[in-house]
Amino acid sequence: MTDLNIQDFEQIIKRYITGASRRGSTTSSASRVGGKVSAGYERKVFVVDDELLIADSVAEILIRNGYAAKAFYDADEAIECARTECPDVLVSDVLMPEINGVQLAIAIRALCPSTRIILFSGQAATVDILKEAEKQGYSFELLPKPIHPTDLLRSLSS
Amino acid sequence: MSIGNHPPSIPASLLQDSASPLRTPARGGTVSVHAVQFYEEDEALITRLSEFVGSALGAGRCCLIVVTPSHRNSLLQRLVERDLPVDRMMDNGRFIVLDAAETLKLLMVNDWPDGERFSATIGGLLSQITAPQMHGSAQPSVFGEMVALLWADGKADAAIRLEQLWNDLGKKHFFSLLCAYPMHGFGRKEDETPFRQICAEHSSVVPCESYGTLSDESEKLLTVSELQQKAQMLQAVAEERQQLALQLSDEVEELRKLHGLSIRIMQLKPQQIMQEVLFAVGELHHADLGLISIRYPLRDELEPTVSLGFRPEFLEIIGQIPSGDDIWRTCLANGKRVTVEDTEVDPAFVPYLDASRNAGFRGMHSTPLMNRSGNLLGVLTIYFRDPYTPSLREVRLTDLYAHLAANAIESSHLLRETQLELARRTTAEEALRESEEFSRNIVESTVDCIKLLDLDGRLIYMSPPGQRALGIIDVNSVLNRRWTEFWDPADEERASAAIAEAHAGHIGHFEGSLTIANQTTWWDVKIAPMYNSSRKIARLLAISREITSLKLAQTALMQAEKLAAAGRLAATIAHEINNPLEAVTNFIYLAKTAQGLPQEVYRQLDIADQELARVGHIAQQTLGFYRDTSSPQTIQLEELIKGVVSIYERRLKYKRIRLDQQLEPDLNIFGRKGDLKQVLSNLLTNAIDASPNHGNIIVRIRKSTDWQNGAPGVRITVADSGTGMSPETRAKAFSAFFTTKAEVGTGIGLWVTRNILEASGGAIRCRSSQKIPCGTVMSMFLPLELRSTT
Numbered sequence: 001m002t003d004l005n006i007q008d009f010e011q012i013i014k015r016y017i018t019g020a021s022r023r024g025s026t027t028s029s030a031s032r033v034g035g036k037v038s039a040g041y042e043r044k045v046f047v048v049d050d051e052l053l054i055a056d057s058v059a060e061i062l063i064r065n066g067y068a069a070k071a072f073y074d075a076d077e078a079i080e081c082a083r084t085e086c087p088d089v090l091v092s093d094v095l096m097p098e099i100n101g102v103q104l105a106i107a108i109r110a111l112c113p114s115t116r117i118i119l120f121s122g123q124a125a126t127v128d129i130l131k132e133a134e135k136q137g138y139s140f141e142l143l144p145k146p147i148h149p150t151d152l153l154r155s156l157s158s
Numbered sequence: 159m160s161i162g163n164h165p166p167s168i169p170a171s172l173l174q175d176s177a178s179p180l181r182t183p184a185r186g187g188t189v190s191v192h193a194v195q196f197y198e199e200d201e202a203l204i205t206r207l208s209e210f211v212g213s214a215l216g217a218g219r220c221c222l223i224v225v226t227p228s229h230r231n232s233l234l235q236r237l238v239e240r241d242l243p244v245d246r247m248m249d250n251g252r253f254i255v256l257d258a259a260e261t262l263k264l265l266m267v268n269d270w271p272d273g274e275r276f277s278a279t280i281g282g283l284l285s286q287i288t289a290p291q292m293h294g295s296a297q298p299s300v301f302g303e304m305v306a307l308l309w310a311d312g313k314a315d316a317a318i319r320l321e322q323l324w325n326d327l328g329k330k331h332f333f334s335l336l337c338a339y340p341m342h343g344f345g346r347k348e349d350e351t352p353f354r355q356i357c358a359e360h361s362s363v364v365p366c367e368s369y370g371t372l373s374d375e376s377e378k379l380l381t382v383s384e385l386q387q388k389a390q391m392l393q394a395v396a397e398e399r400q401q402l403a404l405q406l407s408d409e410v411e412e413l414r415k416l417h418g419l420s421i422r423i424m425q426l427k428p429q430q431i432m433q434e435v436l437f438a439v440g441e442l443h444h445a446d447l448g449l450i451s452i453r454y455p456l457r458d459e460l461e462p463t464v465s466l467g468f469r470p471e472f473l474e475i476i477g478q479i480p481s482g483d484d485i486w487r488t489c490l491a492n493g494k495r496v497t498v499e500d501t502e503v504d505p506a507f508v509p510y511l512d513a514s515r516n517a518g519f520r521g522m523h524s525t526p527l528m529n530r531s532g533n534l535l536g537v538l539t540i541y542f543r544d545p546y547t548p549s550l551r552e553v554r555l556t557d558l559y560a561h562l563a564a565n566a567i568e569s570s571h572l573l574r575e576t577q578l579e580l581a582r583r584t585t586a587e588e589a590l591r592e593s594e595e596f597s598r599n600i601v602e603s604t605v606d607c608i609k610l611l612d613l614d615g616r617l618i619y620m621s622p623p624g625q626r627a628l629g630i631i632d633v634n635s636v637l638n639r640r641w642t643e644f645w646d647p648a649d650e651e652r653a654s655a656a657i658a659e660a661h662a663g664h665i666g667h668f669e670g671s672l673t674i675a676n677q678t679t680w681w682d683v684k685i686a687p688m689y690n691s692s693r694k695i696a697r698l699l700a701i702s703r704e705i706t707s708l709k710l711a712q713t714a715l716m717q718a719e720k721l722a723a724a725g726r727l728a729a730t731i732a733h734e735i736n737n738p739l740e741a742v743t744n745f746i747y748l749a750k751t752a753q754g755l756p757q758e759v760y761r762q763l764d765i766a767d768q769e770l771a772r773v774g775h776i777a778q779q780t781l782g783f784y785r786d787t788s789s790p791q792t793i794q795l796e797e798l799i800k801g802v803v804s805i806y807e808r809r810l811k812y813k814r815i816r817l818d819q820q821l822e823p824d825l826n827i828f829g830r831k832g833d834l835k836q837v838l839s840n841l842l843t844n845a846i847d848a849s850p851n852h853g854n855i856i857v858r859i860r861k862s863t864d865w866q867n868g869a870p871g872v873r874i875t876v877a878d879s880g881t882g883m884s885p886e887t888r889a890k891a892f893s894a895f896f897t898t899k900a901e902v903g904t905g906i907g908l909w910v911t912r913n914i915l916e917a918s919g920g921a922i923r924c925r926s927s928q929k930i931p932c933g934t935v936m937s938m939f940l941p942l943e944l945r946s947t948t
Binding site: 051053054057058060061064144145146147148149150 | 745
């Protein structure tokens with residue numbers, strides 16, 4: 001690494017990676033597998049992530065494990081839905097465009113005070129965002145990406 | 159006196175001289191006779207003497223003579239010619255001849271004629287010859303020259319004394335005594351009195367032969383008159399001579415004073431010399447006033463410098479007389495003296511009459527003061543209240559004094575010039591010294607290292623600050639060595655290139671590092687050519703500025719930037735990786751939980767699941783900037799380690815590595831799980847990578863205490879039996895971006911590990927050996943409560 005011009009490499013990778021990222025390149029209807037909402041006694045979970053694959057796959061995993069999970073691809077949708085019916089748990093990515101996970105969390109907390117809110121992120125910078133939120137009196141749980149489904153399930157059940 | 163045997167040769171007149179005090183009535187009526195004969199020529203004496211002796215001997219009387227050898231010889235010869243049987247008589251004892259000098263010696267005691275000895279010797283002799291058997295009482299004739307010898311010796315008193323002794327003897331014995339003196343012995347003025355005294359001792363005086371030859375009375379009177387006139391003349395001459403002698407002594411005195419002054423001058427200052435000269439000249443002429451003026455060529459003025467007797471106002475007036483074309487200055491400029499005998503009378507003096515009347519003088523005499531080359535240095539003038547004419551002698555002497563004064567003035571000028579020159583030189587030297595001081599201050603004060611190199615590139619000079627910066631104690635150890643040698647090998651070439659640039663007349667420039675006394679320093683060097691007076695490059699000037707701290711800062715900055723860039727890159731990658739990773743993990747999970755899945759497929763998916771988990775961990779640990787953001791919790795170490803180990807199960811199995819877990823049960827730590835997991839992951843990964851097939855790895859947890867502060871904690875050890883690390887590798891193991899796994903390593907694993915540990919209040923150490931038994935042991939200490947840092 002010492003002989004490369006790090007800055008250049010950084011730029012190249014950024015472009016390459018973000019260019020190849022999910023927005024606009026993959027569309028998958030696989031996310032809609034088994035996405036029916038169960039009623040009543042199952043705990044309601046909102047899964048929010050601007051990454052379609054992640055939102056769908058997490059929701060599917062939760063459903064298979066007895067949760068009434070619903071996937072959302074942006075925060076607004078989730079908030080709208082929360083107005084109608086408060087979820088038991090909110091699981092959300094932090095870094096999302098427009099409204100980020102923390103803002104979503106704050107909004108949901110306002111709407112549904114008893115909702116458990118779990119945020120997950122792959123970026124260390126998230127910690128700072130959370131600290132900011134803490135200062136304002138909010139405290140949310142944070143799990144690091146990538147999280148193994150079993151860990152998530154364990155976390156939810158505790 | 160014996161009348162009967164009166165010798166005919168003695169003039170009768172003499173015998174009748176009664177003025178002599180020696181006339182004493184003797185027994186039988188005999189009286190001694192003491193005559194003195196003056197003679198001009200020896201010949202005359204011999205003649206007289208031969209008569210004296212001849213007549214005595216002829217008359218049958220005895221004779222005693224005390225003579226000088228030459229006189230004796232002449233006398234004897236004469237007597238022989240007269241057919242006198244002198245030999246026989248001498249034999250008979252009738253004729254005694256004594257040597258005057260010898261006899262005199264016998265008589266002298268302490269340079270004085272001794273009476274006792276005289277009577278003993280001469281008296282004895284006389285007794286002998288007047289003994290009755292010697293022809294009875296015949297009065298002997300005696301001649302003595304001893305007195306003449308004494309007189310000739312300058313012993314006038316002794317001579318007179320001797321005469322007196324003779325006279326005393328004459329009272330006892332009776333004889334006819336004759337003395338003789340050469341007249342030329344009485345030529346001095348002071349001889350006059352002794353002459354008379356000598357004459358007084360005798361009964362008769364016989365003048366020189368010239369008188370004796372005169373027979374005629376009138377002739378004698380004429381001769382006396384002539385002699386008197388001569389005496390008068392001589393008197394006049396003597397007076398004149400005295401006058402001249404006085405003049406001469408005056409002259410000598412003057413010259414002596416002049417000489418004295420010219421010697422004293424060596425110790426006097428010019429001003430004093432001039433004063434003395436003026437004073438001396440004034441005295442010489444008996445002048446009333448005197449003045450020495452010095453000419454200053456630049457101003458062409460005569461400035462009064464030393465004066466005698468003048469009122470100050472006059473000096474002012476004189477000083478203000480402008481130089482012009484006048485007789486004075488013309489004469490003086492030509493080296494001629496100017497004498498004004500009477501100012502009232504001399505037409506040339508008319509313009510200055512007021513001045514002279516004011517000052518009160520009427521006569522003046524000016525002498526120019528000139529140096530050897532004939533330049534007019536000044537003027538010496540003396541003034542007289544009355545009209546005055548200097549004598550030639552005075553003028554001459556004044557000239558001599560003028561020389562002294564001129565020399566004094568010249569040396570004073572020279573002295574002043576020398577002093578000015580000296581002052582100029584001193585000032586110049588001062589300026590030079592200050593300038594050198596200035597330059598040296600600059601060279602020695604500036605922190606840059608200033609060096610001079612010769613054309614071969616050898617070090618001729620290094621400024622003290624430079625020596626200090628390099629830690630050089632003895633500068634001689636570095637002088638004369640090739641300057642390029644000092645630089646670290648990598649920079650030698652650039653140093654040489656810079657020197658070449660300077661040789662070509664440009665400024666050479668490079669940055670390089672030096673290692674002296676185990677200290678490495680970085681320098682920014684500029685080398686410039688130095689030209690000598692013939693515009694050729696004679697030396698090279700190298701000025702080096704230390705940039706060690708700058709360089710280190712730059713390096714650190716670059717390092718930090720690399721890290722930051724790496725961090726950003728990592729963050730970017732991490733972010734981009736995590737999402738797809740998450741998705742894949744989820745889908746694999748979903749696939750695993752599908753209904754009716756064949757065992758084989760499930761197994762395969764399970765493997766996929768594990769591998770993905772590993773990818774996740776790798777992503778976390780190798781991208782390093784993952785932070786465990788969960789809250790600290792009580793971690794059961796046993797469980798944690800087992801968990802981490804399980805991640806690597808596959809790899810361990812693959813390489814057939816035996817993992818030995820020595821876990822003390824119930825050891826808990828309060829801290830962040832993620833951090834701890836990452837640390838353990840890193841160490842385990844390294845251990846696995848380092849282990850050969852069938853290798854051993856031990857993971858041990860024990861209670862422990864902090865070695866430094868005794869805080870309770872846990873020691874976790876991960877040991878492998880791999881190849882071990884070399885000392886160089888071990889030293890760099892924890893450095894960022896250092897890896898021995900070139901293709902897969904990022905070099906930040908251990909660096910992150912150490913950061914996490916140290917941030918938590920723990921520590922990590924490493925031991926490694928490449929010799930059998932080889933392997934590496936990583937030992938970490940964790941306090942029971944990990945410090946939570948942001």
